[in-house]
Amino acid sequence: MVSQPTILETNVDILIIGAGPAGLMAAASLAHLTPVPSASPLSVRIIDKRSTKIFSGQADGLQCRSLEIFDSLGFADRAWKEANHMIEICMWNPDDSGMIQRSDRIPDTIVGLSRFQQIVLHQGRIERFFLDNIQKYSGGAIEVERGIMPISLEIGEEYVKVKVRKLTEEEAAPPQVRTGSKSNVTDGIFRSNLVGDDYENKKITRERNGGVETINARFVIGCDGARSWTRRALGPEFELQGEATDFIWGVMDIIPITDFPDIRMRCAIHSANDGSLMVIPRENHMVRLYIQLKEVTPDASGRADRTKITPELIFGAAQKILKPYKIDYEYCDWWTAYQIGQRISPSFSHPSNKVFLAGDAVHTHSPKAGQGMNVSMQDSFNLAWKVGLVAKGVCHPRILDTYQSERRRVAQDLIEFDHKFSRLFSGRPAKDVMDAEGVSMAEFKDAFLKGNLFASGLSVDYGPSCLVVKNGDPGELGDRSNRSRELEGVHKITEEAFNAKQSLAKGLPVGMRVNSFKVLSQSCARPWHFQERLKADGRFRVVLFAGNILNRNQKLRVQAFCDRLSSPVGFLRRATPEGARIDSVIEVLTIHSAKRTETELLRDFSDILHPFDPRTGWDYNKVFVDDESYHEGFGDAYSNYGVDKERGCVVAVRPDQYVGWIGELEDFEQLQEYFEGILVW
Amino acid sequence: MVSQPTILETNVDILIIGAGPAGLMAAASLAHLTPVPSASPLSVRIIDKRSTKIFSGQADGLQCRSLEIFDSLGFADRAWKEANHMIEICMWNPDDSGMIQRSDRIPDTIVGLSRFQQIVLHQGRIERFFLDNIQKYSGGAIEVERGIMPISLEIGEEYVKVKVRKLTEEEAAPPQVRTGSKSNVTDGIFRSNLVGDDYENKKITRERNGGVETINARFVIGCDGARSWTRRALGPEFELQGEATDFIWGVMDIIPITDFPDIRMRCAIHSANDGSLMVIPRENHMVRLYIQLKEVTPDASGRADRTKITPELIFGAAQKILKPYKIDYEYCDWWTAYQIGQRISPSFSHPSNKVFLAGDAVHTHSPKAGQGMNVSMQDSFNLAWKVGLVAKGVCHPRILDTYQSERRRVAQDLIEFDHKFSRLFSGRPAKDVMDAEGVSMAEFKDAFLKGNLFASGLSVDYGPSCLVVKNGDPGELGDRSNRSRELEGVHKITEEAFNAKQSLAKGLPVGMRVNSFKVLSQSCARPWHFQERLKADGRFRVVLFAGNILNRNQKLRVQAFCDRLSSPVGFLRRATPEGARIDSVIEVLTIHSAKRTETELLRDFSDILHPFDPRTGWDYNKVFVDDESYHEGFGDAYSNYGVDKERGCVVAVRPDQYVGWIGELEDFEQLQEYFEGILVW
Incomplete structure (x- = not known):
């Protein structure tokens, strides 16, 4: 006689949904709270529906502030040692004859800003450092549970009830397939904003005994990306708001074979008529190219036809932009494409202060400025200690309000920056001062220089709250989301x-x-x-x-x-x-x-x-x-x-x-x- | 019917005997030779009779040159991060009333000498870095084989035939026992030069089937310590020669509880009448004390009675020297004692250039200058690439002659330095200029300053040979051992x-x-x-x-x-x-x-x-x-x-x-x- 299996029900202090950089940062930060005493040890779980971590492609820029944070967790040295260091930005613009030429050199990181400078390293390595760090500091107590998918969320008095299901291996494997032309190349297009939510929404067909668990969590942190399940579970009032543009860009990680002289520099290249290109030199001889695809435009629905986008099309565009220099490759590691747009959620936390959203779940934008992963990690770095210390009974719950007030403003700044920068970068260079439709290269350089400070992550300035004693209106200086609730305990x-x-x-x-x-x-x-x-x-x-x-x-x-x-x-x-x-x-x-x-x-x-x-x-x-x-x-x-x-x-x-x-x-x-x-x- | 087991016979390019720092350095260096092509991959084995690596005590100073070498192998950063950094040396001498007082401060590492400065880290961690590095660079091909003891060595035309036996766990466990008083403390006295060779010579009683193997090695590197089996196997002409002194010193690794103001500085303290003490601040709150034991003296045989030496006796001596400051401890990690003496082997390599000795196997001295591990590692760092490149067929075998000519001179310099320094440090401070039996504190400081350059490992200057094109007599500038054979290929x-x-x-x-x-x-x-x-x-x-x-x-x-x-x-x-x-x-x-x-x-x-x-x-x-x-x-x-x-x-x-x-x-x-x-x- 087989009895009906009872659904496993467990309690946890903090449940993190999603084990990308934002989720791992939350887990690592919480693993480091051990010196602070509490009545009972803090219990933390982190789940992810994917069966493996990222191995190639994805975000890769690490700004100064992220490195400072890594250092405060103990692994900046590993990133510093393995990464490619970007030292100089070279700007290339058309000359009078329309040929691209180097017009400027500026330091990639503003001199004297930090003891670190911006570097580039594959996201998979960064996730590895996090995993090792979490293992070391939690003594194995916190481990990413992979192939676990949340299926329902209910906010109660004491607990948030999150029902999760263990996926089969087949279900959990991301549909990242090798489709490249010259070699079998990892293709990131399935995660691009050019495709629908088919992966995220794929139908769960098999229910298995013992595969379902109810987790009663005191706090939930949703770090599950641009199509966040957690965000959608919180209701439509959390949906991302914003706009898309007509600009479509391709991305390729290749080992270049070229006579372009600045291929190991970060380059911003505006061609006269063939679009723009950014060069991001990386580790292991690789270079990432961000390539504007002028030939691909969105249809009436506002979305581009993904089937048109191939590595050949993307690379062909790069070759045109770089003329008269020649570029080719034997090895491509990864490629994808995206449509530029900026979107932000009206709220980063549920009014109960029991469920929080961080990273791409609440703000999306174009990847070129190398900001996404950094701002996302800094979101959860801002949040984790607050939730952890409240859960430990050390801090007053009112500090949780400051997550939204501090971080939504940063996200807002980010998408404004990205909005402006993307348009300047995707625009055709002005032929002369009379060319009103063209983009002024002087203005572009100016935006780049100003953006550099912003991009370092070091201009973040939190407004007045119970945690920050300064004058000013917390609504104006902090959160600009017009949230109804007043911040509690703001110092006068x-x-x-x-x-x-x-x-x-x-x-x-x-x-x-x-x-x-x-x-x-x-x-x-x-x-x-x-x-x-x-x-x-x-x-x-x-x-x-x-x-x-x-x-x-x-x-x-x-x-x-x-x-x-x-x-x-x-x-x-x-x-x-x-x-x-x-x-x-x-x-x-x-x-x-x-x-x-x-x-x-x-x-x-x-x-x-x-x-x-x-x-x-x-x-x-x-x-x-x-x-x-x-x-x-x-x-x-x-x-x-x-x-x-x-x-x-x-x-x-x-x-x-x-x-x-x-x-x-x-x-x-x-x-x-x-x-x-x-x-x- | 049980057949007689045949003895396993295997071939290897290079066999390293002993997996202390010198042996591990040889193995690591050989693991790094992969960029250099060879007809077949270099095969390397490293055996050690102990069943585990070192966990506490032993040598711990890392000089600049060792760190530069670690960096060239890729792990200086790990040592630099974990170590205690010694920045300043404070000298304490008796004042007119006989009370100790701080007389001088000097930088521990000469300013500008290297991009690294001297640091202190437990030998067990250094062995860990080596093991990880060997694993990484050999791809797992080189692994320390523990509990393996050589039993015979025969130098043939083509191979050195080394017969080895696998020890039982009991045989392989070092007799390092916990004997301390306040807690169970690891005691290093069994390895001290105050005891006989009872451990090394312990009778092998059990022969087991399959436990014996004959290794045919093209080259053998003996890094098996002061009582080197390899050295003894080469014959009496390789025996260490030198002298012992009457000075007996104790060593303790403790977490001190003290009002002595310079306990986190490296200190050289001469008391008026109670002997001398050196303070070496270490990682994890620990401090190593080198303590002169004036009350223990050698008997007629020239050897001190080891049974008299206890942690209480050693620490009591330290307390006397440090008066009027108080010192105590709750935690002792390790202790030992040794008799100062300097010995060197007449030859570092067998005339066949098939068997080499490195490290303590060919030179011993007192540990206070923090030189032993460093010079030993530098021996095998000098040797490994030469043997490796000859084995690969890339270099001419004549370069092997330069091992002895280059490194024996360094060892000779080391024991001369140690001889002088030990006497100045163990001597009673002179009361005034008329006190001819006392040691002049000015002379001591001068020796210390000069010693600092030597101790950095950066004054090493190899003489003319086929590898070094300079003028001078290779016999004089290089090896001072009066070896009969001429160096081959010396450039004129x-x-x-x-x-x-x-x-x-x-x-x-x-x-x-x-x-x-x-x-x-x-x-x-x-x-x-x-x-x-x-x-x-x-x-x-x-x-x-x-x-x-x-x-x-x-x-x-x-x-x-x-x-x-x-x-x-x-x-x-x-x-x-x-x-x-x-x-x-x-x-x-x-x-x-x-x-x-x-x-x-x-x-x-x-x-x-x-x-x-x-x-x-x-x-x-x-x-x-x-x-x-x-x-x-x-x-x-x-x-x-x-x-x-x-x-x-x-x-x-x-x-x-x-x-x-x-x-x-x-x-x-x-x-x-x-x-x-x-x-x-």
């Missing part, structure tokens, strides 16, 4: 008062990420990029710029700050659960500006700045000095952060490295309020 | 002629390793440390300093050089086997000094400098320019290498990054002779 501060605070550390704009300069460990003289000490482990940080600690008055000021810091009613001890390490929720880091060799850790700094542990002794890793190193120069951190070398200041840094608060050493009460608005104690 | 060059050549590139001394400065890729503007382009893949390199390629005369000179290089009778084509890539035995790299943006790879440089491949197109990775980078400054390579920016020069670099030859662009014939003396074609 006048423009004048804020300017006074900001002037204490002009190089650390409140709402922006902490830039990095080198400081030395007081106890061992080792130089560290300060950002290296701001790991993404879910801890808030208070950075005490202690100033000239050898000055008697300043020493008294620092002492007074430390006394309040050590007090049982101060935020530090109140935030720390009974029995936990004093640095487990908020870590205090000190940078002073006296000479290293004239100061001593144990003699000149309060115990609270280098806490004692009965097993490991004093903590030698929390006090730094702004002084010259033997081998790596002088970081000049005080000057670069714009902090007074005598008086210093205090800065609160969020777990994602963004500046949340700045004040004087005497502004302890305000700092206490800042943490009171965020933490549960 | 007068002092005057040599000085003229050397003056073409004063920053590239012939016989020393190529220092590293940043240059840019001509085709993509990416900055590279030039050493990064000198991978340890068994290839010789010709570095063409092309000078100012935009100058008409200079361009003609470069063209003339390239024409001869491209000729079928030139060394490049003669060295390259039929059907192999043109860069498979000798790679030509170019550094020019014109402006990057005024030059173009395909237009301004001969095809031979960026060879064409029908599948991958032009080679964009061989031409570099000495120009300013956007993000990483200006390497100023021509000035730093001392090369004329207009005229340039040509430099031949060995596979191990040592300069072998320097000449003018017109000295093609001499360069041809250089390679004729080395390569078989």
Whole structure:
């Protein structure tokens, strides 16, 4: 007698749907939260309907901010080592005779912006780094469950009920087939926006015993791409809104054989009449070409005929654009095509703050600016610690509102940038100033230069909220989606008062990420990029710029700050659960500006700045000095952060490295309020 | 009916005995030789009688040159990331009242010496990096075979016949036991020179069927430590010679709990009367203490009573030396003790040039200078490519003579350095200038400073041979062992002629390793440390300093050089086997000094400098320019290498990054002779 199988029902704190870069970033960030104590360990699951990770094609640009984030998770070095480094952009425009010629060279990354520069690496490798990192930091507890497809979602009081089904191998295999001409080439056209939703909607024919599970999740993060199942499950009010253009572009990853001189540079090429081309040099001799397909146009329905698009057609267009230079290839790794358009969801989170959407699920645009994967990963990097710390009971749930207010604005900026940039790049170059229909190459270069800052990911500036103490209207400065709900717990501060605070550390704009300069460990003289000490482990940080600690008055000021810091009613001890390490929720880091060799850790700094542990002794890793190193120069951190070398200041840094608060050493009460608005104690 | 098992007999090109750092370096280096073609793939085996790799204790300092070598194999970044970085040395001496006080601070690594600085990392991690690297580069073909013990060795005409036996698990387990007091601590005393050879000589009682194998090896490399079985198998004429001292030192790896202010610095501490101590800060909060044991002295036999030596005794001595500072610990990871002495083998290789010894097998000394593991790895790094290329039929067997001539001298220098340094460090500090029995602290500091250069591994300067074209007596400049056999193929060059050549590139001394400065890729503007382009893949390199390629005369000179290089009778084509890539035995790299943006790879440089491949197109990775980078400054390579920016020069670099030859662009014939003396074609 065979009994009817009961449907498996399980509970989890956080369920991530989709294991592309955004989903993996969420999982990795959550795996790193271990230093922060909680009543029970955080349980996290990540599912994906595909049976394997990506192996070729797809996004590949990594901007500075993504690398800084990778570094805070511990694997920027792997990307840096394997990637192709893009150093220079060469612009090619038609000359008077209509021949393309190099008109400009600019650095690909603005000089001095970050300790990293933009690089290019295949998405499959990035997913590999994430998978290894998740394995290492979760100790195997978080593992991507592949071939699992969500089939229903229901938001309840306590849990989001997500029913999922295990796919058969055949169902889970992506229909990415080898169809190329010269060799069997991986074709990405099935995922392109030129085709319908046939893959995503393919009919599930076989139900199997034991194949269905109900997951009761406290929080759900949907990172399931442009055709997000999670988004559709949330209802039509989450659908992407925006427009498509008539511009169709092809993409090819090839090993080029060419006499074009700048094939290893990033190039933006406008031909006189044959369309535009972007060259992105990659690893393993490969080059990605983004190629405008002027011969392919959308039909009355607004969609191009995908059957017309072949590698031969795409490459033929590239050969025309590049004339008189010759280009050919023996090896093509991948190709696809897309229609330029920009779409965004009105909302990134369900009003319950139990279901969130990130990445392509809420914003799509053209891939040429190399932004998609980066902004998507930064979405879930912004979200994961918030959800994780709320799930752990460490943070107040109100911080979850800031996900939408912070990230939807960035997405909005992105699609506006892409909208403008795509039109300038897809337009025919103006023949002269009288050619009003043509695109001015000077304007294009200008947009490119401005876009470079945006494209670094470092211009992101979060508006006022409970997490960011600055003046202004949170609706205007933050979220521009006209969401009805007011942000809770926004700090009130006048423009004048804020300017006074900001002037204490002009190089650390409140709402922006902490830039990095080198400081030395007081106890061992080792130089560290300060950002290296701001790991993404879910801890808030208070950075005490202690100033000239050898000055008697300043020493008294620092002492007074430390006394309040050590007090049982101060935020530090109140935030720390009974029995936990004093640095487990908020870590205090000190940078002073006296000479290293004239100061001593144990003699000149309060115990609270280098806490004692009965097993490991004093903590030698929390006090730094702004002084010259033997081998790596002088970081000049005080000057670069714009902090007074005598008086210093205090800065609160969020777990994602963004500046949340700045004040004087005497502004302890305000700092206490800042943490009171965020933490549960 | 059970038949008598026949003994398994196998052939191998190279057998490495011992899988410590020296043996693993040999295996890794051989795994990297794949770009160099050979009739059949090189077969390599590495055996070790221990059943596991090292997990704690043992050597841990990594000097600059070792890191450069790791980088040439591809894993310096892993060591750099995990290690503790030692930045400063603090010297502590008794003041007038006999209390210890800090008397000096000096940088631990001489500033500007290398792109790396000395770091400290547990030997077990280093072995892990080697194992991963060997796996990756050999594709799994080379794997350490553990629990295998050699039992006989016989040198024949064609092969060295090595009989080995598979040990039982019990036999193979090292007798490293947990004997500490406060916790169960790993004790390294069994490997210390204070005990006899009981472990190494333990009686093999069980012979098992199938447990014995005869390996016919073309070459054998013995890296089996201070009590090397291989050395003893070669006969008494290889026995270590040297002397022991009365100085006994203890070693402890602890997490210290202390008020001593410099516990995270490298410290050399001379107490007034209680002996000396060295502090080596390590990873994971740990510190290694080298502690002089004044209370333990050798008996009449010259050997100390090991039973007296306990962690309590060692730590008690440390506490006395450090007074008035307090030190204690809760956690001890490992401890041992040793008697200072220096011994060296008269010969590093069997006259047949079929069996070689490397590392501790041929030189032993005290561990404090952090030299042992480094010099040992550098021995086998020097040897492996020579044996590998001879085995592949690429190099003439005469190059094998240079192993002894080059490395025995380094070992001799090392034990002289250690002899002097140990005595200065173990001596009682002089009370004043009249205290003739005491050690002058000024003299100690001076020795330390001089020792620092030696200790970096960068002062190694190989004498004249078939591989190094310089003047001088090879016997004097190279091997000082008074070996009877003459070095074969030594190039004759007068002092005057040599000085003229050397003056073409004063920053590239012939016989020393190529220092590293940043240059840019001509085709993509990416900055590279030039050493990064000198991978340890068994290839010789010709570095063409092309000078100012935009100058008409200079361009003609470069063209003339390239024409001869491209000729079928030139060394490049003669060295390259039929059907192999043109860069498979000798790679030509170019550094020019014109402006990057005024030059173009395909237009301004001969095809031979960026060879064409029908599948991958032009080679964009061989031409570099000495120009300013956007993000990483200006390497100023021509000035730093001392090369004329207009005229340039040509430099031949060995596979191990040592300069072998320097000449003018017109000295093609001499360069041809250089390679004729080395390569078989």
